Amino acid sequence: MFTESKRNTRSLYLQTSCLFVFLVISNCLFSQRINKYFVSNVQDNGILYFIEPEHKWKSTEDNTFEFDITYLSSTDSISLNFSFLSKELEEINNLLFNIEGAEKPISVLCDKIYIDYNKRIWVHRYTSKISHNEFLQLYANNQGPAPKVVVKFKNDECVLFTNERKWRKKSKIINRIFQLTEANK
Amino acid sequence: MKRFIFLAVVALMFSSCAVVKSPLSGVIYTDVKAPFAVTSNGNSSKVGISEATSILGIFATGDASIEAAAKSAGITKVHHVDEQSTSVLGLFATYKIYVYGE
Numbered sequence: 001m002f003t004e005s006k007r008n009t010r011s012l013y014l015q016t017s018c019l020f021v022f023l024v025i026s027n028c029l030f031s032q033r034i035n036k037y038f039v040s041n042v043q044d045n046g047i048l049y050f051i052e053p054e055h056k057w058k059s060t061e062d063n064t065f066e067f068d069i070t071y072l073s074s075t076d077s078i079s080l081n082f083s084f085l086s087k088e089l090e091e092i093n094n095l096l097f098n099i100e101g102a103e104k105p106i107s108v109l110c111d112k113i114y115i116d117y118n119k120r121i122w123v124h125r126y127t128s129k130i131s132h133n134e135f136l137q138l139y140a141n142n143q144g145p146a147p148k149v150v151v152k153f154k155n156d157e158c159v160l161f162t163n164e165r166k167w168r169k170k171s172k173i174i175n176r177i178f179q180l181t182e183a184n185k
Numbered sequence: 186m187k188r189f190i191f192l193a194v195v196a197l198m199f200s201s202c203a204v205v206k207s208p209l210s211g212v213i214y215t216d217v218k219a220p221f222a223v224t225s226n227g228n229s230s231k232v233g234i235s236e237a238t239s240i241l242g243i244f245a246t247g248d249a250s251i252e253a254a255a256k257s258a259g260i261t262k263v264h265h266v267d268e269q270s271t272s273v274l275g276l277f278a279t280y281k282i283y284v285y286g287e
Contacts, residue, residue: 036216037285039218039232039267041229041232041285043228043229044228048229048230048232048285050232050234052234060279069234070231070232070258072230079230079231081258081259083255112255113259114256114259119281121206125256125257125264127258127259135232183240
């Protein structure tokens with residue numbers, strides 16, 4: 001009888017400890033901390049924000065596209081650096097963001113940073129400038145469908161799509177970060 | 186008893202396998218940002234990132250060099266460099282380098 005009670009107490013302790021460890025881990029992993037999505041640096045000419053790439057766009061030909069954002073709070077433009085991975089070597093002219101319901105797509109010109117070849121894939125790394133307002137338009141409707149990205153080449157183009165659920169999650173985070181940047185101006 | 190020993194051995198084999206360089210580390214979870222280097226160059230307008238990943242301490246891949254981070258953003262003058270170490274239960278670890286410059 002005594003042993004049974006001791007065993008039950010031990011089991012209860014074990015279950016409570018497991019629950020505690022699970023809660024600690026889930027808190028660390030899944031809590032909505034926006035700090036982990038960006039870094040900032042205070043400078044003489046404003047605050048420099050860098051938002052890391054989180055999700056990818058993919059085309060039917062298995063090309064991928066992802067971008068990161070650098071924003072200096074004293075300026076009106078955002079640097080959008082992107083990587084376009086494809087099996088073919090391409091010369092990228094500009095980017096289009098097709099937003100559902102918008103009058104016209106957002107178009108941005110691109111400058112080459114470098115092109116690399118790794119594991120049979122061409123890595124095209126480009127930079128572009130987009131206005132602060134245009135960029136926020138991209139994330140304005142975070143309940144609607146995700147915008148399509150069109151990478152324009154000299155004679156061709158590649159249309160890329162992203163996961164809707166991930167896009168909505170990312171939109172909320174981006175909007176919250178830009179709320180923060182506005183509050184710190 | 187045999188099962189307990191087996192589980193303990195398995196736990197020992199896998200715990201803290203994916204070790205990541207960090208000024209501070211936690212057994213269950215690590216997410217630490219720290220300074221890496223600083224130069225006398227002026228303000229920065231660009232930020233580049235590079236990353237390496239380890240799984241179970243068995244596979245470790247990536248290029249977390251300053252050069253890769255600077256290259257990704259077209260940085261030619263480095264202002265300062267930060268590092269970020271993340272580890273979950275020693276099973277999965279990432280090491281990131283952030284390069285600030287122009």
